Amino acid sequence: MSRRGLILFLLAGVFWGLPYFFIAIALESFSTPTIVFARTLIGALVLVPYAIKTGAAKKVLKAWPYVLLFAGLEMVGPWFLITEAEKYISSGLAGLLISTVPFFAVAILALVFKDRTALRPIPLAGMVIGFTGVVALVGIDSFLGHVEPLWIGAVVLAAVGYAIAPIMANHKMTDVPTSGVIGFSMAIVAAIYAVPAAFEIPAEIAAQPPVESWIALLVLGLVCSALAFVIFFELIREVGPVKASLITYVNTAVALMLGTVFLAEPVTPGLLIGIPLITVGLYLSAKK
Numbered sequence: 609m610s611r612r613g614l615i616l617f618l619l620a621g622v623f624w625g626l627p628y629f630f631i632a633i634a635l636e637s638f639s640t641p642t643i644v645f646a647r648t649l650i651g652a653l654v655l656v657p658y659a660i661k662t663g664a665a666k667k668v669l670k671a672w673p674y675v676l677l678f679a680g681l682e683m684v685g686p687w688f689l690i691t692e693a694e695k696y697i698s699s700g701l702a703g704l705l706i707s708t709v710p711f712f713a714v715a716i717l718a719l720v721f722k723d724r725t726a727l728r729p730i731p732l733a734g735m736v737i738g739f740t741g742v743v744a745l746v747g748i749d750s751f752l753g754h755v756e757p758l759w760i761g762a763v764v765l766a767a768v769g770y771a772i773a774p775i776m777a778n779h780k781m782t783d784v785p786t787s788g789v790i791g792f793s794m795a796i797v798a799a800i801y802a803v804p805a806a807f808e809i810p811a812e813i814a815a816q817p818p819v820e821s822w823i824a825l826l827v828l829g830l831v832c833s834a835l836a837f838v839i840f841f842e843l844i845r846e847v848g849p850v851k852a853s854l855i856t857y858v859n860t861a862v863a864l865m866l867g868t869v870f871l872a873e874p875v876t877p878g879l880l881i882g883i884p885l886i887t888v889g890l891y892l893s894a895k896k
Contacts, residue, residue, distance in 0.1 A: 620855045628703045689766040702863065774841075864883075
């Protein structure tokens with residue numbers, strides 16, 4: 609990996625490890641529709657004007673079916689599922705479950721795009737070991753009453769969307785500028801969530817949310833959405849979608865650290881057993 613690729617990799621990993629922590633803070637004052645609406649609206653207000661100014665909007669309009677599909681796979685579904693799930697599971701666990709993205713990315717490339725490198729013994733072994741870690745984590749902690757399997761499944765489903773969307777964008781929108789794809793995708797998502805959020809916002813504002821909740825929304829929109837996506841797309845162009853998906857190594861570490869240190873989230877038996885298996889699986893699945 610080049611120096612530029614490494615810098616992009618680390619930045620994307622850190623910025624996408626932050627959302628789980630700030631979602632947990634925002635949920636203390638705001639509903640799921642409000643949080644998704646706010647972060648996409650803020651991101652769109654930053655990126656759409658830039659996309660229009662640079663002429664990216666024209667290319668976005670030509671590729672609008674794929675932009676719409678990307679918005680649905682990457683934001684409409686996953687951001688609702690992850691945010692809602694964090695009412696029932698810890699932010700660190702949510703970040704850990706999203707680390708399954710590379711497993712799904714490898715499987716998609718193998719099955720859909722016939723990338724036979726994903727079918728080699730070592731990557732396949734990595735996928736098996738990683739999924740064993742997820743199953744062990746969910747099974748142990750569910751048995752002990754630490755988690756609810758339904759919301760584990762919701763986050764894993766979000767991970768599937770996270771795996772499909774970048775691969776699709778990398779194959780179908782190579783000539784569309786990043787700012788345009790992300791900016792207009794966020795505008796679409798904000799429009800979708802505007803209606804349900806409108807029913808929640810008046811009561812939420814009347815309750816006078818603390819400054820921390822407002823800051824959480826701002827960080828989610830500016831750093832974890834607009835900036836993180838632009839960096840991630842540059843990373844995809846630099847190293848490819850599968851290697852780029854390995855930022856979940858960093859994501860997970862950041863999410864677990866913030867949740868444990870600042871939110872006092874417990875380290876459960878399932879995490880202690882599942883984390884090593886998932887880490888080994890991620891490492892092996894990326895081997896050629």
